[in-house]
Amino acid sequence: MSGGKHLLGRPKRHIFGTAKVGEKGQIVIPKDARTLFGIQPGDTLLILGDEQTGIIVTKPDVIETAAAQIFEQMERQK
Known part of the structure; x- marks a missing residue:
């Protein structure tokens, strides 16, 4: 571990x-x-928050990668 x-x-x-x-x-x-x-x-770290569930600290590239995958999937569905 x-x-x-x-x-x-x-x-x-x-x-x-x-x-x-x-x-x-x-x-x-x-x-x-x-x-x-x-x-x-x-x-540089990205700080995201949800008033009910709390705070997320992540590297910006993690979000960029996830967003790129979502956009690619949306393009394929057109």
């Missing part, structure tokens, strides 16, 4: 721990999470 505990025993879902929010609103992403997801100093 890569870093973090598997969430509910399911592979590819992890619990990495907790992070405190500092005075400037900053958090430290746990090392195991940074390593697993290839997050390097200076990387």
Whole structure:
């Protein structure tokens, strides 16, 4: 298993721990999470939120890839 505990025993879902929010609103992403997801100093991360389910922190290319796949599928269905 890569870093973090598997969430509910399911592979590819992890619990990495907790992070405190500092005075400037900053958090430290746990090392195991940074390593697993290839997050390097200076990387830009996308912050998404849903008022009921919470916050998602992801690399922008993850969303770009998903959007590209959706658009490709829409084109094929025309």
